Amino acid sequence: MISSLRLLAAVVATAGLLASAPASPAKAGWDWLGNKDYVRCLQLFANGNFLIPANATPAQRAAKHEAGRRYCNRQYYGHD
Numbered sequence: 001m002i003s004s005l006r007l008l009a010a011v012v013a014t015a016g017l018l019a020s021a022p023a024s025p026a027k028a029g030w031d032w033l034g035n036k037d038y039v040r041c042l043q044l045f046a047n048g049n050f051l052i053p054a055n056a057t058p059a060q061r062a063a064k065h066e067a068g069r070r071y072c073n074r075q076y077y078g079h080d
Contacts (some may be wrong), residue, residue: 032077035076037076038077041071042072045071049061050054052071
């Protein structure tokens with residue numbers, strides 16, 4: 001059960017990382033990986049379950065991870 005939840009969290013985190021790549025042609029690609037603080041923020045929300053209640057459903061966990069990804073985008077790039 002726990003390993004499947006971790007797998008789901010990893011999938012959500014990977015999808016979040018891929019979705020968070022900038023869309024503008026000048027910044028398209030993998031440039032955001034060079035921003036270590038941003039990547040660390042994403043990893044914290046992808047792996048850190050301290051903000052998620054222990055009895056949260058997978059959908060609730062995914063929503064919290066998405067909210068964390070959006071927070072990191074606002075903090076480091078000024079947009080969702």
